[in-house]
Amino acid sequence: MTEMWVNxxxxxxxxxxxxxxxxxxDGETIIDAVPEIGYLHRGMEKIxxxxxxxxxxxxxxxxxxxxxxxxxxxxCLAVEKLMGVECPERxxxxxxxxxxxxxxxxxxxxxxxxxPDVGNLTMLLYAxxxxxxxxxxxxxxxxxxxxxxxxxxxxxxxxxxxTFERDTLKALDWMDKxxxxxxxxxDENKIFLMRVQGVGRLSASDAINLGVTGPCLRGSGVAIDxxxxxxxxxxxxxDWEIMVEKEGDSYARYRVRMxxxxxxxxxxxxxxxxMPAGPILNKAPKRPPKGTAFARSEDARGESSFYIVSDGxxxxxxxxIRSPNFVNMSASPKMMIGNKIADVPVIMGSIDICMxxxxx
Amino acid sequence: xxxxxxxxxxxxxxxxxxKQRFEDIGELDIPExxxxxxxVAREDIKALCRFMHDELGFEHITDLTAVDHRTKYEMVYxxxxxxxxxxxxxxxxxxxxDASVDTVSDIWGGANWHxxxxxxxxxxxxxxxxxxxxxxxxxxxxxxxxxxxxxxKKDSTxxxxxxxxxxxxx
Numbered sequence: 004m005t006e007m008w009v010n011x012x013x014x015x016x017x018x019x020x021x022x023x024x025x026x027x028x029d030g031e032t033i034i035d036a037v038p039e040i041g042y043l044h045r046g047m048e049k050i051x052x053x054x055x056x057x058x059x060x061x062x063x064x065x066x067x068x069x070x071x072x073x074x075x076x077x078x079c080l081a082v083e084k085l086m087g088v089e090c091p092e093r094x095x096x097x098x099x100x101x102x103x104x105x106x107x108x109x110x111x112x113x114x115x116x117x118x119p120d121v122g123n124l125t126m127l128l129y130a131x132x133x134x135x136x137x138x139x140x141x142x143x144x145x146x147x148x149x150x151x152x153x154x155x156x157x158x159x160x161x162x163x164x165x166t167f168e169r170d171t172l173k174a175l176d177w178m179d180k181x182x183x184x185x186x187x188x189x190d191e192n193k194i195f196l197m198r199v200q201g202v203g204r205l206s207a208s209d210a211i212n213l214g215v216t217g218p219c220l221r222g223s224g225v226a227i228d229x230x231x232x233x234x235x236x237x238x239x240x241x242d243w244e245i246m247v248e249k250e251g252d253s254y255a256r257y258r259v260r261m262x263x264x265x266x267x268x269x270x271x272x273x274x275x276x277x278m279p280a281g282p283i284l285n286k287a288p289k290r291p292p293k294g295t296a297f298a299r300s301e302d303a304r305g306e307s308s309f310y311i312v313s314d315g316x317x318x319x320x321x322x323x324i325r326s327p328n329f330v331n332m333s334a335s336p337k338m339m340i341g342n343k344i345a346d347v348p349v350i351m352g353s354i355d356i357c358m359x360x361x362x363x
Numbered sequence: 364x365x366x367x368x369x370x371x372x373x374x375x376x377x378x379x380x381x382k383q384r385f386e387d388i389g390e391l392d393i394p395e396x397x398x399x400x401x402x403v404a405r406e407d408i409k410a411l412c413r414f415m416h417d418e419l420g421f422e423h424i425t426d427l428t429a430v431d432h433r434t435k436y437e438m439v440y441x442x443x444x445x446x447x448x449x450x451x452x453x454x455x456x457x458x459x460x461d462a463s464v465d466t467v468s469d470i471w472g473g474a475n476w477h478x479x480x481x482x483x484x485x486x487x488x489x490x491x492x493x494x495x496x497x498x499x500x501x502x503x504x505x506x507x508x509x510x511x512x513x514x515x516k517k518d519s520t521x522x523x524x525x526x527x528x529x530x531x532x533x
Contacts, residue, residue, distance in 0.1 A: 041499040044499045053515065207365055211445070213472040214472070225445075226366040227367065247364060308426055321431070330473050330476065363499070
């Protein structure tokens with residue numbers, strides 16, 4: 004028998020982040036796979052029990068440093084439910100705009116990492132260049148490029164600067180042209196298509212049972228997006244579509260993310276037009292009442308949620324963080340079995356793993 | 364392509380069928396539109412989850428966690444129904460000296476790693492789990508960090524404060 008366990012170890016160019024993968028191969032075909040995580044475990048849930056509610060906002064940023072605004076948002080949403088505080092309308096529109104910009108930059112970072120995984124090294128710098136334009140806008144707005152500390156309970160920290168709308172529209176117009184370039188470089192490239200099509204299939208019923216959410220679920224033909232099915236903020240006042248693909252392979256997941264980038268640009272343009280004038284921060288109490296709160300939202304990678312238990316003190320009693328990557332990674336053996344060992348970077352890259360939120 | 368446009372069962376019908384099947388379920392109410400909450404005994408968790416998955420259309424488990432209330436643990440399950448457009452929260456109490464529950468990973472495959480994390484952090488056993496071992500901490504670690512009895516600086520095996528004092532005390 005030629006079966007053996009191979010360790011695609013913690014140091015490997017395809018592991019963006021730090022995790023281990025043990026595959027059992029028979030010749031070149033994969034017959035079993037075991038991902039191992041925990042190298043970046045920082046004890047966020049335990050630290051949350053000795054920090055005040057506001058002191059946890061910068062820590063929630065660092066859960067996934069590549070898409071930090073969405074983690075701040077979901078934490079602020081859960082605490083606002085607990086306190087019974089609502090945001091003014093202008094703050095809701097600003098939140099939607101920065102969340103969608105965060106989604107675009109997260110997908111661009113995924114694209115910059117996925118291209119080299121497949122073999123197209125030019126993609127790295129092209130996608131990072133576009134991401135830099137968006138990060139410049141976020142730096143002018145919040146002061147930092149990646150871990151923003153921008154949202155507060157009841158609104159946002161400061162209003163948009165005076166040329167924000169003009170800068171954003173210019174960046175989005177430039178991005179529209181460039182996404183056409185990326186699609187030309189990848190979608191019309193026979194080598195990319197041969198590497199990516201038909202690889203890593205995940206059926207719809209498997210995806211739902213294994214708890215997969217986000218672009219991995221929508222790439223398998225299931226039209227679920229929390230922004231439409233359980234609308235939060237002002238998403239139900241804007242006009243946009245869910246992007247779904249039927250095939251369930253890595254190419255479908257790639258197409259879903261490219262289409263989502265265009266749709267996010269559409270949402271940002273509408274929100275900029277509709278944004279009213281007004282206050283940006285409502286007053287929130289210093290400590291929330293006793294009780295529990297559960298809030299979930301559609302992160303760039305899937306469904307993320309916070310469950311907070313409070314006993315009336317100024318620190319939380321228990322904070323549980325549900326990360327979409329944690330569950331998507333547990334479903335990855337199902338996608339890998341039956342493929343060749345050279346397909347492992349293609350499949351694992353199409354899940355878009357960020358270890359910060361997986362290991363907490 | 365699977366789309367979920369309108370709810371198949373209304374939330375009141377869901378509440379009625381749960382009440383008919385499990386008469387002694389506690390605190391079953393609707394705190395906000397589209398959300399159910401209930402408290403169930405430890406022995407009934409698996410039967411309730413099987414019923415909700417097979418007949419009430421809760422195809423997706425969002426979260427599975429535990430809370431340490433010092434005298435007892437409380438398991439919290441967050442379920443979601445795509446076709447009925449609602450979510451449900453199921454809570455159950457578990458005593459601390461006999462901390463074990465039946466696994467639900469054969470109903471929802473997505474609960475597998477959540478249960479491993481609950482075991483890793485609290486020490487709660489899951490009967491019938493196919494592969495119950497630690498996931499975030501090293502395999503040979505003996506502490507259960509999220510229990511309230513585990514205080515951060517004193518009984519951690521990574522007690523950096525005392526080590527610094529010894530090294531730099533001259």
